[in-house]
Amino acid sequence: MSEKAIATAAQALRRVLSLEHVQRLPIEMVYEMLWLFDDDARFEVVEDTQLGADDARTYPDRSLILLRESVYDGAARGECRPRFTMCHELGHLGLHRGVSFARINPAAPPKIYQNSEWQADVFASHLLMPAHLIQGYTSVEAVMADFGVSRAAAAARLTKMRKGAMKQAS
Numbered sequence: 001m002s003e004k005a006i007a008t009a010a011q012a013l014r015r016v017l018s019l020e021h022v023q024r025l026p027i028e029m030v031y032e033m034l035w036l037f038d039d040d041a042r043f044e045v046v047e048d049t050q051l052g053a054d055d056a057r058t059y060p061d062r063s064l065i066l067l068r069e070s071v072y073d074g075a076a077r078g079e080c081r082p083r084f085t086m087c088h089e090l091g092h093l094g095l096h097r098g099v100s101f102a103r104i105n106p107a108a109p110p111k112i113y114q115n116s117e118w119q120a121d122v123f124a125s126h127l128l129m130p131a132h133l134i135q136g137y138t139s140v141e142a143v144m145a146d147f148g149v150s151r152a153a154a155a156a157r158l159t160k161m162r163k164g165a166m167k168q169a170s
Contacts, residue, residue, distance in 0.1 A: 023133055025148070028076050037090075061097055091124055095119055125157050129147050129149060
């Protein structure tokens with residue numbers, strides 16, 4: 001998927017939930033309203049040990065997201081990484097239904113836009129920091145404070161926005 005298509009999907013979710021103009025996405029509320037996104041969608045909070053090294057796991061064709069208890073609790077406390085993780089998993093849920101997974105050939109790796117992890121990260125970035133809401137921002141710290149994201153996520157999003165603006169200007 002292209003970044004534009006992924007951004008459109010993130011915007012659509014915000015619109016369905018009437019959150020188009022909310023800076024700090026209330027991710028726990030979004031999870032509690034998954035049924036608006038998909039009638040069958042659900043999530044379960046599981047003990048941290050149940051998922052091994054994973055913070056969360058999504059089964060798109062079962063409409064199911066499993067979250068470590070520490071991730072859910074961290075997001076409820078407003079911690080940046082768990083908030084991003086939960087948005088990332090929503091990306092998998094919404095973008096990857098009916099997608100068959102294949103082994104990657106190291107001699108011919110997929111293009112970045114074909115990578116489901118990249119797609120879910122882009123979805124999370126657009127869901128947490130929609131272009132129309134961060135358009136006037138120049139400060140990484142201000143984006144961090146207003147949108148509840150990490151320094152790395154805020155810096156990457158602002159850099160991407162600047163590159164896009166420069167590309168449009170030329």
